[in-house]
Amino acid sequence: MTTDTPASAPYGTPETPRVAVRGEARxxxxxxxxxxxxxxxxxxxxxxxxxxxxxxxxxxxxxxIKSYQDAVEKLETGSFSINPELTRRGRGERVHAYHGRVHINAELTDFTALGELTTRLADLELTTVDGPWWTLRPDSPAHGEARRQAVREAVQRAREYAGALGANLAALVELADIGAENAAPYATRAPAYATRGFGGAPEAAAAAPALDLEPQRQTVYAQVNARFTMTPPTL
Structure with missing residues (x-):
């Protein structure tokens, strides 16, 4: 028959107490x-x-859109539809008109060109423009900086708890993302502006004034759980 030793206790021992903290960064x-x-x-x-x-x-x-070349990082067609409109009067299925739509998605990295392009697109015939939606790249260094800041905050918080007891941190036991199995994106984004254009000849598009669009700063969040052992406190 065997018994657990004090060192295997999940919450530490009087000789090697554990401190658990959360580190956050925004x-x-x-x-x-x-x-x-x-x-x-x-x-x-x-x-x-x-x-x-x-x-x-x-x-x-x-x-x-393609005329802006390097300013456009990604261009793709989202969906296409053509729908008949039936008459509301009379018998039978008689088509009154046909409605067609094409959705296009574009990503730009040159925000100076963004205002001009948005206005020129809105000046085209029966064209609707929505956006822009500001965001960071998935592999942006901003995410790493937020994670490092969260870890530093966890260490500082644990050190303050230990210091309040007259102890010092001894070792790191565990460091983990919060909700690692169901992680959510760090950056959030929201539509910052929308402009719509109906009518207007393509020849007049170049004369449209450029919009002055201010980029929306992105907030990056990071959270970690950390567990440390510390030296025996002075009580």
Whole structure:
């Protein structure tokens, strides 16, 4: 028959007490990416007309975004739809018109070009612009800085607890992310601006004034749990 030794006690022993703390960090950083959503629409009395108009307007929007070259880091089409609109009167299923939409998503890293591009897109025919949504890159150094700050805060907090008892930290027993199995993203983002444009000829787009958009600073959170052993306290 064997028994647990005092050293295996989960909460330490009088000779090697344990202290458990939480380290937290909340830092602010300038955003690295701005995302915008562009919706191009078309409406026609027959399917072919709606598709032709939608194709032309989609190409106009894509070509305008691509003209900003290095300022655009990512460009992709989100979804496409063409829907018939039935008449509300009379019998049978008779199509009154066709509605088409294409959704485009773009990511920009040059915020100086962002205001001009947003305005020019909004000046295109039947084009809606939403955003920008400011964010950090998933591998941004900001996340690492927040984690390091959280660890330093945990060590400092544990040292203060030990010092209040006339003791010193002896060893680190455990360091873990809070909710490591279901981790949430560190950075949060929210729409900062939205602009919509309906009508207007593509030839006049270049004359549209540029919007002055102020980047929204991003808050990065980090939390850790830490357990330490310390020297016997002076009580």
């Amino acid at each position: 830092l602010e950083f300038d955003p690295e990416i701005a995302r915008i959503g562009v919706t191009v629409s078309a409406r026609g009395t027959d399917r072919r007309t709606a598709l032709d108009d939608l194709t032309r307007r989609n190409n106009d929007a894509l070509n305008l």
